[in-house]
Amino acid sequence: MSTRSFAFLVNPNSGGGSAPKVVVPLTRALREAGASVEVTYTTSVAETPALVDAAVASGAVVVAVGGDGMLSSVAGSVAARDGVLAVVPAGRGNDFARMLGVPHTTAEQAALLLEGAERRVDLLRATSGDGTTHVVAGSVYAGVDARAGEIVDRSHWLPSKLQYPVAAVRALATYRPMECALEVDGVTSRHLAATVVVANSRYYGKGMAIAPAASVSDGLLDVIVIEAASRSGLIRSLPKVYDGGHVDLDEVKVLTGRRVTLSGAYAGGGAVPVGADGEALGPLPASGAPMVVELLPEALRIIA
Numbered sequence: 001m002s003t004r005s006f007a008f009l010v011n012p013n014s015g016g017g018s019a020p021k022v023v024v025p026l027t028r029a030l031r032e033a034g035a036s037v038e039v040t041y042t043t044s045v046a047e048t049p050a051l052v053d054a055a056v057a058s059g060a061v062v063v064a065v066g067g068d069g070m071l072s073s074v075a076g077s078v079a080a081r082d083g084v085l086a087v088v089p090a091g092r093g094n095d096f097a098r099m100l101g102v103p104h105t106t107a108e109q110a111a112l113l114l115e116g117a118e119r120r121v122d123l124l125r126a127t128s129g130d131g132t133t134h135v136v137a138g139s140v141y142a143g144v145d146a147r148a149g150e151i152v153d154r155s156h157w158l159p160s161k162l163q164y165p166v167a168a169v170r171a172l173a174t175y176r177p178m179e180c181a182l183e184v185d186g187v188t189s190r191h192l193a194a195t196v197v198v199a200n201s202r203y204y205g206k207g208m209a210i211a212p213a214a215s216v217s218d219g220l221l222d223v224i225v226i227e228a229a230s231r232s233g234l235i236r237s238l239p240k241v242y243d244g245g246h247v248d249l250d251e252v253k254v255l256t257g258r259r260v261t262l263s264g265a266y267a268g269g270g271a272v273p274v275g276a277d278g279e280a281l282g283p284l285p286a287s288g289a290p291m292v293v294e295l296l297p298e299a300l301r302i303i304a
Contacts, residue, residue, distance in 0.1 A: 004114060005036035006063050006086075007055030009048070009074055012041045014066035019090040022106075023065055026088065029110040036060070049077045056083035061303065063113070067091015068138055068277035075123060076135025079300040086113055086303040092152070093278055095203040096137045099216060100304040113303065120298040121216040124200050126276055127292040129263075129285030136276045137300075139204050139211070140293050142262060142284045143178055143195030143226075144234075146275035147171040148205065168205065172235050177228035178272045180264025181290070184223055185257035192267065194234060197224040198260050198293040202244075204277075212244025213254070219297045223255040258297075263290035 008027065010019050020041075027037045038060070040051055052074065055062045064074040065088045078085045088109060089097035100121075103109055124136040148171035177192050197204070199211035199222045211222040226234075229251050240246040247254055263285045266272055271283035274291065285291055 005058070005060040006030060006038070006113065007051075007058070007060040008037065008039040008063045008065055008088075009051055009055075009070075010039060010041045011043055011066035011070040011091075013043055014070055014091040016092075019065050022088060022090045025106045026109055026113075029106055030113060033110065033114055035114065045073045048073050052077035052081060052083065056081045061086050061113070063088055065090050068093050068095050069279040071096055072135065072137045072277040072279070075137050075300055079123060079135065079296070082301065084118060084301045084303065086116075091278075093204070093206045095206065096201055096277070098203050098207065099138070099201040100302070102304065116303040118301055118303055119217070121300050121302055121304075122200055122219060123296040123299040124198065124221070124276075125294045125296055126281065127294075128274075128282060129289040129291060131289075132282075134276060134281060135296070136200070138201040138277045139197055139199040140274065140276045140281070140291075141195060141197040141204070142180070142264070142272050142274045142291075143193060144171050144175040145195045145197065145205065145210075146273035146280070147175065149275040149278060150273060150280065152278070168238055169235060172238065173231055175231065175234070176266045176268070176270070178264045178284075179267050180262060180272075180284070182223070182225065183261040183290075184221075184255045185259055187257075191225055191253075192228045194226045194228050195224075196226075196262055198222075198262075199224065200295070205241075208241045209244035210241060210246075211254075212247060217298070219258070219295065220256045221258060221260060221293065221295050223257065223260055225253040225255070227251040227253070258295045260293045261290040262293070263287065
């Protein structure tokens with residue numbers, strides 16, 4: 001009989017509505033093993049803190065079921081209460097679950113939840129120029145990849161496997177370089193860049209190894225700067241991102257640190273979009289207070 005209890009927080013819209021199909025057999029397997037399971041369906045980020053409060057107070061493991069956006073919306077609240085989180089991938093990208101090696105079959109997921117070891121992982125905190133903060137599990141990015149994320153959000157008519165590749169090509173085909181100021185642990189540099197990624201996890205964009213050396217428990221941020229290049233050159237190099245080979249290109253710079261600031265605008269004017277784990281964070285500050293991304297070391301207890 002299991003001694004663990006679980007509070008599932010499920011985004012029913014994740015993965016085109018596939019999340020409930022994942023939850024039903026998994027919760028059945030957990031209950032058959034003697035575990036206590038409560039399931040709440042929610043699409044409201046505003047509801048999350050109260051739901052996490054109740055779950056942690058009861059001693060339950062909070063189980064985030066959905067995509068990377070759902071995970072990040074829950075992770076900060078769980079970390080703030082020193083609760084325990086588990087992840088069941090049911091979204092379009094599932095990149096943080098990929099980084100953790102979360103299995104895909106019901107039997108393997110049930111075994112992980114019932115018997116898996118608890119570990120601590122790092123998180124990120126992104127603070128926008130207006131002071132708004134977001135706790136993020138995977139990565140924060142500005143430029144062409146955030147533009148691709150906007151395209152993905154409008155591409156539900158495409159099969160899931162095609163949404164990210166098609167969005168990446170479309171974003172690259174229409175991209176404009178941004179002029180940005182970057183500071184990593186007090187060292188400032190200026191760039192004309194296609195994108196800047198501040199990563200905790202190796203993966204984003206449904207399996208792209210954007211930060212191949214990243215670890216969720218090394219106490220460091222990996223900062224990937226892809227300098228501006230021709231549109232055709234960027235499109236040709238896109239396959240290299242899937243195995244991390246892009247970091248060997250002359251146009252790519254890799255930095256590490258614990259605190260990053262970033263500001264900038266498109267060359268010739270215009271606001272640059274910022275995204276985090278598949279969710280839009282608004283425009284990059286062009287002047288004044290920059291966006292700040294800080295490491296939160298060992299912030300989250302997670303079963304993985």
